[in-house]
Amino acid sequence: MTKKLNFPIPELLAPAGSLEKLKTAVLYGASAVYLGGQRYGLRAAADNFNREQMIMAVQFAHAHGAKVHVVLNAFLHDSDFVGLSEYAKDLRLIGVDSVIVSDLGVIQTVIAAGGPEVHLSTQASCLNASAAKLWKAMGVTRVVLGREASLEDAKAIKLASGLEVEMFVHGSMCMAFSGHCVISNYTQGRDSNRGGCAHSCRHEYRIGLSDSEQEKNSFFMSSKDLEGLRQLKGYVDAGVDSLKIEGRMKSVHYAGTVTRVYAEALAHYAEHGNFLSDRLEEWASELRKVHHRAYTEASLIKPADESSIHNGRDSEGVESAVAGPIVALTKDAMVIEVRKKFRLGEELELVPFRGKSQTFTANRLRTLSDNPLEETKPGSLVKIDLIPGAAEHVLVRSTGI
Amino acid sequence: MKLTYFLRPEDDLVALSKSGVHEVLIGSKALSRLGAFELEQMIEAAKKAKELGLKATLLCDALVSERDFSSFKKRLESVLPFFESARALDPGVMQFLFESSNLKLQFVADTGNHNLPGLLAWEKYFGERLERLVLSIELSKESLHHIIPALKTPCELLVLGRILLFHSPRNLLSPLAGEVSQSDWIEATGASEESPHKGFPLVENLQGSFMFLAKDFCLAEQIDDLKSMGLEYMRFDPTGCSSDLAYEVSSTLLSDSPKLAKELWPNPVIRGFYGVNKSDVLFKKLKNPSRDKTHALAEVLDARKGEPMTVKVLDGSSLKLGLAVKMITPEGKIKEFSISTIKTLDGEVLDAAPERSIVTLQAVGSACVKALLLPNF
Numbered sequence: 001m002t003k004k005l006n007f008p009i010p011e012l013l014a015p016a017g018s019l020e021k022l023k024t025a026v027l028y029g030a031s032a033v034y035l036g037g038q039r040y041g042l043r044a045a046a047d048n049f050n051r052e053q054m055i056m057a058v059q060f061a062h063a064h065g066a067k068v069h070v071v072l073n074a075f076l077h078d079s080d081f082v083g084l085s086e087y088a089k090d091l092r093l094i095g096v097d098s099v100i101v102s103d104l105g106v107i108q109t110v111i112a113a114g115g116p117e118v119h120l121s122t123q124a125s126c127l128n129a130s131a132a133k134l135w136k137a138m139g140v141t142r143v144v145l146g147r148e149a150s151l152e153d154a155k156a157i158k159l160a161s162g163l164e165v166e167m168f169v170h171g172s173m174c175m176a177f178s179g180h181c182v183i184s185n186y187t188q189g190r191d192s193n194r195g196g197c198a199h200s201c202r203h204e205y206r207i208g209l210s211d212s213e214q215e216k217n218s219f220f221m222s223s224k225d226l227e228g229l230r231q232l233k234g235y236v237d238a239g240v241d242s243l244k245i246e247g248r249m250k251s252v253h254y255a256g257t258v259t260r261v262y263a264e265a266l267a268h269y270a271e272h273g274n275f276l277s278d279r280l281e282e283w284a285s286e287l288r289k290v291h292h293r294a295y296t297e298a299s300l301i302k303p304a305d306e307s308s309i310h311n312g313r314d315s316e317g318v319e320s321a322v323a324g325p326i327v328a329l330t331k332d333a334m335v336i337e338v339r340k341k342f343r344l345g346e347e348l349e350l351v352p353f354r355g356k357s358q359t360f361t362a363n364r365l366r367t368l369s370d371n372p373l374e375e376t377k378p379g380s381l382v383k384i385d386l387i388p389g390a391a392e393h394v395l396v397r398s399t400g401i
Numbered sequence: 402m403k404l405t406y407f408l409r410p411e412d413d414l415v416a417l418s419k420s421g422v423h424e425v426l427i428g429s430k431a432l433s434r435l436g437a438f439e440l441e442q443m444i445e446a447a448k449k450a451k452e453l454g455l456k457a458t459l460l461c462d463a464l465v466s467e468r469d470f471s472s473f474k475k476r477l478e479s480v481l482p483f484f485e486s487a488r489a490l491d492p493g494v495m496q497f498l499f500e501s502s503n504l505k506l507q508f509v510a511d512t513g514n515h516n517l518p519g520l521l522a523w524e525k526y527f528g529e530r531l532e533r534l535v536l537s538i539e540l541s542k543e544s545l546h547h548i549i550p551a552l553k554t555p556c557e558l559l560v561l562g563r564i565l566l567f568h569s570p571r572n573l574l575s576p577l578a579g580e581v582s583q584s585d586w587i588e589a590t591g592a593s594e595e596s597p598h599k600g601f602p603l604v605e606n607l608q609g610s611f612m613f614l615a616k617d618f619c620l621a622e623q624i625d626d627l628k629s630m631g632l633e634y635m636r637f638d639p640t641g642c643s644s645d646l647a648y649e650v651s652s653t654l655l656s657d658s659p660k661l662a663k664e665l666w667p668n669p670v671i672r673g674f675y676g677v678n679k680s681d682v683l684f685k686k687l688k689n690p691s692r693d694k695t696h697a698l699a700e701v702l703d704a705r706k707g708e709p710m711t712v713k714v715l716d717g718s719s720l721k722l723g724l725a726v727k728m729i730t731p732e733g734k735i736k737e738f739s740i741s742t743i744k745t746l747d748g749e750v751l752d753a754a755p756e757r758s759i760v761t762l763q764a765v766g767s768a769c770v771k772a773l774l775l776p777n778f
Contacts, residue, residue: 020714052696052717072580076679078544105519115475124492124513130468131493138522148570153467177464179513183541183566186673187598191680193513201567203594207577207603210588219565220573220591221612299570303466307578327702327713328759330746335759337702348483368746368761369708380768381703381711 007273009059009266010235010243013069013166014259017248019049022057024325024393028256029081029263032067033057034100036248037091040072040084051090058095067097073121075103075179077191088115096357098398102179104138111139117385119166122146123179123193129160136163144244145337147173148299151231155238164241169228170258171246173298175201175221224310227295229284232275234300252325253339254290256351256395261286264354287398323348323376323396333366333383334390336376342398343375350387351395358386359399404630404655405458407559407638408446410437412647418453420651424530424634425450427486428460430585432474434490434568434608435640436460437586440480440561446728447483459484461498462509463608464491464570474501486532495527505532507557515540517548524554533557534632538564538618541677541678546630555633560654561621561662562638563602564614574605602641619670620652621662642667697773698726702759704768709742709761712774714754720762720774727777730769738765 014030022033035057036048049057054070061068070091074080086109091099096116101107102123110118119142120126120135126143130158135143140166145154149167158165174181181192183200190196201221208215228235228243235243243266245258261283268277277283286296295306324336344349344365349356365373366383376382384396403423408414417425427450428436429443433716438446449458459480474497481487481502487505489495498506506527508670514520514594515537524531533609535557540548541755549556574587586606592599600615620627620635627635639647662672674680694700699719713718720740728736743751744761754760 031774051402056716075515077540078517078547080681081516081518084441095673103513103516103519104522105516108522125464126493127491128465128470128493131491132472134492134496134526137526148466150468152465156467172614173574175571176567177570180464181566182512182539183612186564186566187593187595189680191539191678194681196430196680200593200595205591205593205601207574208590208592209574210590212578216577218577220577221567221569299466303468304571306572308571309573309576328746333765335746348406367704367705367708368711369705371708380705 002251005395009270010240011067012262012266013242013244014255015093015171015245015248015250016057016255017250019053019057019060020325020393021248023060024252024256024395025259026061026064026066027393029247029267029353030066030259030261031263032069032097032242034063034069034071034244034248036071037087039087040074040076040080040106051094054091054096055094068095069098069100070096070116071100071121073100073102073123074195075123075191077105077194080194081105081109084109085113088113092116098142100144101140107138107140117141119144121178122168125177125179126157129157132157132161132163136161141240142166144168144242146178147226148177148303150302151234151238151240151300154235154240158239158241164275165239166242166244167228167233167235167240168226168246169243169262170226172293173223173226173246174376174381175223181302185334214239217250219311222293222308222310222312223298224296224308225293225303226298226300227287228297229261229265229282229287231278231297231300232262232269233336235317236269250291251339253395253397256325256393257286260351260353274396314383321396326390326392326394326396327381328392329386329390330383333386334396335368335381335383336396338376338378338380338382340398341376341378344351344373347399348384349397349399350389351397353391357397358387358389402624402632402635404651405634405636406647406651407460407562407636407640408450409639409644410442410446412634412639412644414449414453415454416448416644416648417651418455420648421655422549422651424456424458426458426460426636427484428735429480430607432459432461432463432473432480434462434464435604435606435611440476444480444483447480456486457484458507459504461487461494462490462566463494465494466570488533488535498529501532504530506530507533507535509535511537511539512536517551520548520552524552535636539674539678539680542626542675544622544631544678545627549630549632556631557629557634558620558632559618560624560627560635560637561619561650561666562617562636564616564618564671565611566601566602566614567612568609569611570609572605573610574579574603576607585631591712614671616669616671617666618673619663619666620672620675621666622660623672623675624654624659637703655687694773699754699774701728701768701770701772701774704765704770704772707764709744710760710768711746711761711767713759714756716756719753719755720760726774727778728765728768728772728774730767730772734767736765736767746761 014025
């Protein structure tokens with residue numbers, strides 16, 4: 001529990017795939033962010049943070065009361081250790097609050113180097129109190145539980161181990177026990193546990209059952225996305241210390257929207273001691289406005305069953321409605337980086353960092369040279385007349401889904 | 402080198418002992434990922450193996466959630482007296498065995514244990530109780546050469562058998578199986594839309610769902626190499642072949658011509674990453690080199706034909722009038738020019754733009770969103 005409030009609430013840990021996403025997540029209410037450096041992480045295709053960006057990330061986050069956790073969660077071969085000790089020392093120097101590690105060799109190296117405190121990554125598939133005790137003996141201060149763990153499991157593991165417990169509350173999930181899938185290694189020559197996961201579990205397979213002549217096509221290894229909104233009371237009652245949102249590779253819109261929903265729900269709890277808000281349906285609706293597969297509560301209450309399989313392509317069930325984030329303000333306009341096309345006269349929605357969204361009409365669209373526009377095009381910057389509440393990093397959405 | 406054999410209920414222990422096998426791994430449906438014994442049957446097999454002079458090792462390599470841990474422990478405790486050694490994968494199961502039994506321990510250090518510092522740490526933690534480290538088949542020959550001699554603990558490596566690709570706790574086949582779904586063991590094959598990958602063996606059992614590579618792993622031709630490294634145990638997983646053939650393969654692996662085992666084996670085989678593990682070299686190709694911002698000064702945010710170009714000055718950089726720059730589009734197209742105009746978004750003329758500012762420059766032909774401006778020395 002990180003905040004001293006009437007009703008203490010867990011840390012809300014948001015993904016920060018870039019400095020822009022980090023700022024967005026923090027401004028929308030994240031109390032901590034996690035990000036990757038240029039090496040030792042699991043998102044090789046991402047931009048990731050260089051040293052200068054990491055310094056800025058820490059400065060920005062700390063200035064807003066948020067912590068920064070850096071992922072070093074690849075499973076390393078001996079040759080990958082070059083520079084790790086120095087890197088760990090430097091992270092501490094920069095002010096990083098913790099590192100998230102899955103490999104025992106990395107844990108040992110970070111501790112020996114005097115690096116930041118170590119949290120055990122979900123990749124290590126810590127599923128029981130006995131394992132947590134072992135990892136505590138190895139020097140970790142927090143375990144990020146495997147996504148197979150239930151809220152009851154989390155409570156028992158925390159009580160028995162005395163460690164902080166972090167659990168995923170939202171986002172995509174591996175179908176496999178995390179860290180126990182090497183499909184990409186053998187089919188693509190890319191080590192899934194060193195950042196090369198090719199997401200083979202999301203593909204369609206033709207299945208021939210041994211006792212049947214019939215073959216069936218199925219996305220049988222693709223999991224629905226986790227949504228823990230309606231189980232937040234369970235997380236709090238279990239004493240979960242940190243609620244993690246998955247998605248470093250996802251958009252600014254995702255980072256802002258999902259963070260905002262959970263931050264508002266936790267703020268409601270902090271004030272009232274319950275999650276019985278009349279905004280619950282609104283929050284749930286917000287979570288359907290970001291890129292997602294169908295949602296499931298996975299194993300939070302009982303082991304994930306057949307209903308947790310997403311038997312379809314990624315794009316199904318997606319209700320993306322982002323127009324773009326505000327990237328700058330001028331004297332008379334907000335400058336929006338357009339992510340989805342919208343037209344003159346269209347109804348838009350300004351999503352403030354806190355509180356209800358504000359609807360307005362795009363009754364004047366301009367290029368940055370003040371030439372009038374009839375419609376926008378993704379990837380461009382456009383000016384819309386300034387309205388109250390506009391600020392850099394605030395999201396603007398189209399309402400017509 | 403001694404041979405460790407993954408025992409199946411249909412195998413004949415007498416025949417195995419005659420083939421020279423040193424140790425049998427006995428796994429039950431309740432305690433192991435892929436063992437097929439019932440608990441009582443497993444106890445009988447352990448007793449018989451001991452009578453025949455075979456080392457019987459309890460395979461309890463399931464991954465166990467907290468909700469199942471208590472019942473798992475009870476089942477485990479009921480069979481521990483019949484074994485002298487136990488092999489686990491879940492660190493929690495290892496910890497339980499470490500604290501609550503006197504058994505010698507074998508740790509399955511496969512996925513995620515690919516370096517000496519980590520393996521030495523396991524060795525130090527379990528101390529004298531650690532009888533063996535089961536190494537990962539993702540380790541290359543070079544790594545094995547480096548790791549095995551540096552460990553005090555005897556090591557084991559798979560030399561012939563299935564390559565496990567994927568393990569999920571969820572039941573993924575029974576939803577497709579209809580009536581067959583009542584069974585506690587479902588087998589299937591899968592073909593991915595990612596051509597040409599097909600024929601992946603699939604299993605669903607009490608421990609979840611598993612997928613294997615269509616080709617098996619075989620180091621029969623490298624056994625002399627492995628001996629020279631100091632490897633003490635080789636493992637043979639006979640799944641996919643008859644018992645009679647399995648005994649013959651076992652004898653062959655222990656013979657002076659172990660490479661003949663490869664010819665006996667009925668399935669196609671690979672050496673995996675034994676020769677070299679380059680499974681990280683493709684990573685740099687995942688990134689577009691034209692999008693490498695390491696040396697970039699600014700990124701183009703907006704560009705329209707004939708209109709000033711809008712850029713964001715990147716962290717730690719600045720732009721100034723007269724600066725010679727090179728613009729690289731995401732497609733790799735390069736355009737060189739000097740900065741002649743800098744304005745704020747409100748039109749105020751500037752001499753320079755600091756880091757993180759968004760400014761407009763003069764119109765530049767072929768400019769496009771996400772192009773990068775680099776210094777042009």
